[in-house]
Amino acid sequence: MSTRTAAERREEARMAYDAFMSTCPARKLLDTLSDKWVSLILVALADGPQRYSDLSRVIAGVSQKMLTQTLRSLERDGIVTRTVTPSVPVRVDYALTPLGRSLLPVMAAIKRWAEIHIEDVEAARADYDGRA
Amino acid sequence: MSTRTAAERREEARMAYDAFMSTCPARKLLDTLSDKWVSLILVALADGPQRYSDLSRVIAGVSQKMLTQTLRSLERDGIVTRTVTPSVPVRVDYALTPLGRSLLPVMAAIKRWAEIHIEDVEAARADYDGRA
């Protein structure tokens, strides 16, 4: 018989899950796309490069911290490029890479499903909530 | 001249963002799909109905709280059905609705992009991290 308690087994499974998840490509992508600001940045850059200050204006509501942090992780993933022009004051432009651009159709597919089925979802919710 | 400070303007923008986001179908879908357990539940149910206890075994690492909570929200959105069989002990089966099933191709599209481009992303990361 096992010497492990149920809690220990669940703990173990949780760690296995975490290990699996951190190597699962689809999960990583989902984590990236679902970030509060990523989709907005993608859309903002879809029509061409933008300066940092432009992005912070276009994506109203984002804090400097989150904008920088999000752009950095997108840069790290090879989704955007960061180009510094050492003038005074400095100018930094962000642009989509081909990889980043290849994400746009995926976003579009998600958007399409959402727009087609949003009414079904809302009807289901209304029904569910109605049957208190 | 404005009587609002920069902080007030950002605060206002943040609330406008929240209001917009809460009505944006694509964002809602992204929030749902990116939930830690939703995709696993979808996959687990893809081949047919499952009992609560089966799900908690197949999806190792999930807590009762999160499994129940996630299933409830999926049920509310019309993505799964919950069927109670009042035997002793009770038996509860969960199954995908047609709506839930229509989500599978979207998941597949995400998975496909991720699997095709994961190497590019990891190369970009290695490069980025290398240039410490």
Added chain:
DNA sequence: CAGTATCCCTCATGATACTG
């Protein structure tokens, strides 16, 4: 079996202030 109720704690986000 299939949950509900409770406490607790971490982590992500945001506000604020400062800088090359």
Added chain:
DNA sequence: CAGTATCATGAGGGATACTG
């Protein structure tokens, strides 16, 4: 202009215990 550094908070998620 384009950030970095620091601190505070609150909501999500987990552990645990109890129940029809």
